[in-house]
Amino acid sequence: MRKMLFAAAIASVAAISSASAQNKAVTSKEKPNIVKVNLFSAIVRTGNVAYERKIGANTSVQLGAFYTGFKADGTVLRGFGITPEFRYYASNSGAMQGFYLAPFARYQNFQLKDGLNKGTLNTFGGGLVIGNQWVYSKGITLDAFIGPSYNSGTVKVSDGTNSFDLPGGIDGFGVRAGVTVGINF
Numbered sequence: 087m088r089k090m091l092f093a094a095a096i097a098s099v100a101a102i103s104s105a106s107a108q109n110k111a112v113t114s115k116e117k118p119n120i121v122k123v124n125l126f127s128a129i130v131r132t133g134n135v136a137y138e139r140k141i142g143a144n145t146s147v148q149l150g151a152f153y154t155g156f157k158a159d160g161t162v163l164r165g166f167g168i169t170p171e172f173r174y175y176a177s178n179s180g181a182m183q184g185f186y187l188a189p190f191a192r193y194q195n196f197q198l199k200d201g202l203n204k205g206t207l208n209t210f211g212g213g214l215v216i217g218n219q220w221v222y223s224k225g226i227t228l229d230a231f232i233g234p235s236y237n238s239g240t241v242k243v244s245d246g247t248n249s250f251d252l253p254g255g256i257d258g259f260g261v262r263a264g265v266t267v268g269i270n271f
Contacts, residue, residue: 120182120227122268130156136266140181146173158253165196183221189214192237203246209239209257225270232263
């Protein structure tokens with residue numbers, strides 16, 4: 087699992103690093119970076135931020151990270167995740183605005199607590215989202231997305247029984263959705 091996380095992190099860093107070389111065609115008036123926060127995350131007691139970088143005429147890469155203290159079905163999940171993704175913008179506006187398709191990967195690491203039971207959950211997965219991003223004149227962005235995801239993980243129990251009732255989407259099929267607000271620079 088750590089090897090997959092390391093590979094995903096290296097791929098993300100390589101893609102973001104290559105963005106500098108590929109952005110020579112970007113004029114000084116274009117702003118190739120966006121930092122954003124997911125507004126839906128607050129509903130489930132999660133802090134979620136993302137950084138998007140333009141790498142081509144219709145493409146960008148994004149790296150998201152979150153930390154949560156989420157509680158569902160009597161189970162408390164406390165931990166973090168990272169989500170690298172590649173975005174292809176199908177609009178005439180080019181990268182960073184308009185309709186897009188984005189395959190993504192995701193690694194999650196949680197501490198679990200359910201009554202007297204304690205354990206850890208590590209998952210690795212991915213999916214595909216469709217979305218639309220708007221960039222307004224003052225550099226404010228709005229991004230809405232939704233799509234299917236799948237995560238596969240292992241639970242290691244440290245105290246208590248041998249099982250946890252995990253909420254849907256944490257391990258198995260789920261939906262990734264969000265609305266972010268950001269700053270284009």
